[in-house]
Amino acid sequence: MQMTCKVYKFLFITLFLQILAAWTPVCAVEEQAPDIAYFRLVIATCYTCHSATGAGADTIPPLQGLSETYIKELLTAYKTSREQATIMNRISKALTDAEIDRISAMLGRGER
Numbered sequence: 001m002q003m004t005c006k007v008y009k010f011l012f013i014t015l016f017l018q019i020l021a022a023w024t025p026v027c028a029v030e031e032q033a034p035d036i037a038y039f040r041l042v043i044a045t046c047y048t049c050h051s052a053t054g055a056g057a058d059t060i061p062p063l064q065g066l067s068e069t070y071i072k073e074l075l076t077a078y079k080t081s082r083e084q085a086t087i088m089n090r091i092s093k094a095l096t097d098a099e100i101d102r103i104s105a106m107l108g109r110g111e112r
């Protein structure tokens with residue numbers, strides 16, 4: 001009798017873990033959605049200066065066609081004041097390193 005109980009307990013735990021495992025990817029996808037919306041909004045603010053087409057105005061360099069590595073390098077240099085600029089030091093200091101990674105990756109792929 002006690003053995004049967006142990007088997008049921010084992011089966012219940014196994015089933016529970018399987019259900020949990022099956023749900024995990026679904027939850028991860030749901031959590032990503034607001035995250036993406038946030039980064040799209042941040043990138044939209046970049047284009048208020050870097051022009052809507054990303055082509056760049058007179059004194060503001062274009063973001064179009066820049067590689068992920070180059071953007072990340074510059075944003076990090078502005079953030080750490082290794083590169084002195086007029087506006088970008090202040091903007092990049094407001095970004096975390098993880099945010100710089102995401103923004104650079106998205107811009108490097110030409111995303112808006």
Ligand code: HEC
Pocket residue numbers: 042043045046047048049050059060061062063070071074075085086087088089091103107
């Ligand atoms: C208020 C206007 C403004 C906003 C907003 C802005 N930038 Fe800039 N950006 C500039 C200016 C001006 C420069 C030239 C460097 C300087 O003087 O700050 C520049 C330079 C850059 C450069 C260097 C490009 C090159 O080829 O030298 C990158 C990369 C960059 N910005 C990325 C961004 C990103 C990413 C955002 C959004 C998080 C952003 N910028 C938001 C004005 C802006």
